[in-house]
Amino acid sequence: MVAKLPIGQPIVQAPMAGITTPEFVVACCEAGVLGSIGAGYLSGAETKQFIQEVKAFTTKPFSVNLFVPEQPKADAHLLQQAKEALQPICDELNIETPTVIPTSNVFQDQVQAILEEGVKIVSFTFGLPDEKTVSTLKQKGVYLIGTATSVEEAIAVEQAGLDAVVVQGKEAGGHRGSFIEPMVLHPTATLLKDAIENVSIPVIAAGGIMTKSQVTDMLELGASYVQIGTVLLTATECAAPKLHKEAILTSGIHSTTLTKAFTGKYARGLRNKFTEQLKEAVTAPYPVQHYLTQPIRKESARQNNREYMSLWMGENSYLAKEASVQEIIETLLP
Numbered sequence: 530m531v532a533k534l535p536i537g538q539p540i541v542q543a544p545m546a547g548i549t550t551p552e553f554v555v556a557c558c559e560a561g562v563l564g565s566i567g568a569g570y571l572s573g574a575e576t577k578q579f580i581q582e583v584k585a586f587t588t589k590p591f592s593v594n595l596f597v598p599e600q601p602k603a604d605a606h607l608l609q610q611a612k613e614a615l616q617p618i619c620d621e622l623n624i625e626t627p628t629v630i631p632t633s634n635v636f637q638d639q640v641q642a643i644l645e646e647g648v649k650i651v652s653f654t655f656g657l658p659d660e661k662t663v664s665t666l667k668q669k670g671v672y673l674i675g676t677a678t679s680v681e682e683a684i685a686v687e688q689a690g691l692d693a694v695v696v697q698g699k700e701a702g703g704h705r706g707s708f709i710e711p712m713v714l715h716p717t718a719t720l721l722k723d724a725i726e727n728v729s730i731p732v733i734a735a736g737g738i739m740t741k742s743q744v745t746d747m748l749e750l751g752a753s754y755v756q757i758g759t760v761l762l763t764a765t766e767c768a769a770p771k772l773h774k775e776a777i778l779t780s781g782i783h784s785t786t787l788t789k790a791f792t793g794k795y796a797r798g799l800r801n802k803f804t805e806q807l808k809e810a811v812t813a814p815y816p817v818q819h820y821l822t823q824p825i826r827k828e829s830a831r832q833n834n835r836e837y838m839s840l841w842m843g844e845n846s847y848l849a850k851e852a853s854v855q856e857i858i859e860t861l862l863p
């Protein structure tokens with residue numbers, strides 16, 4: 530049997546790690562869509578606190594999104610090359626050469642927090658959760674959602690026992706959830722149609738969905754739900770920095786690019802000096818590159834300089850408008 534999500538509207542607020550706040554998630558839930566906590570960069574304790582804050586202000590269902598951890602393999606030579614590529618920017622911003630911060634695996638602590646707080650919907654990106662995690666969560670009746678950027682990955686999500694799959698087209702803002710090499714780039718509509726033919730779990734379309742007609746098109750193609758990210762970034766309740774919102778609101782048709790220079794993993798965001806200068810540069814694998822560029826992004830933000838910041842947004846960012854979450858959702862409802 531194909532289980533459905535317990536939401537009034539066929540819309541999922543995209544989990545956006547580093548951007549989503551409890552207030553924003555609650556506003557999305559109260560607007561009738563599935564609110565999603567982007568817990569990717571949080572510790573287990575922070576994830577628990579975030580969940581508690583959302584629960585304190587809404588009784589509506591919401592999900593928690595986790596990054597499936599990966600073991601980066603960065604040899605010393607590659608790391609040196611990646612650092613050297615960033616040096617001219619560090620010099621320009623007048624900051625120290627970056628050092629690598631050892632990464633700790635928070636995934637199991639986050640899963641523990643989810644179990645303790647009785648969360649009913651969990652989504653994953655950057656890969657498949659391990660069998661034990663899947664069975665532990667499923668035993669507790671948790672609805673599991675995977676992320677795929679190809680039909681092959683969508684099939685893998687279904688085979689791993691997950692209940693639904695987000696298919697992320699090339700238009701999507703933020704990181705690509707790809708986990709099977711080589712990474713492929715399919716338009717959302719094409720990927721959606723191909724995925725529906727190959728899996729029997731519900732398919733959630735994500736990538737470039739910014740208008741009512743785009744929502745309707747995806748649902749007519751057979752999407753069970755649509756997942757929206759960029760269109761909500763300019764919402765009043767969204768905590769994205771002013772500079773990020775302005776970059777979206779003033780963006781044009783060709784303003785975005787795919788880059789792995791910020792984190793070592795491909796992501797779509799505003800084309801700026803950083804993405805252009807480092808187009809051909811050697812990068813360390815994710816998340817090592819993420820830590821290497823962190824001081825650059827921080828200082829750039831401090832200087833109110835968008836040229837060295839990662840300003841994630843989807844290809845259709847130019848369609849974004851400033852309004853409340855409720856108003857934005859109303860413009861999208863089929």
Ligand SMILES: Cc1cc2nc3c(=O)[nH]c(=O)nc-3n(C[C@H](O)[C@H](O)[C@H](O)COP(=O)(O)O)c2cc1C
Nearest residue numbers: 543545546654701702703735736737758759841843
């Ligand atoms: C700022 C930003 C952060 C994102 N962070 C996450 C994340 O933490 N987890 C995740 O699964 N997807 C993340 N995504 C991708 C979204 O889930 C979704 O695929 C994307 O927003 C859809 O395309 P759109 O932005 O054109 O609507 C992020 C997207 C954006 C724009």
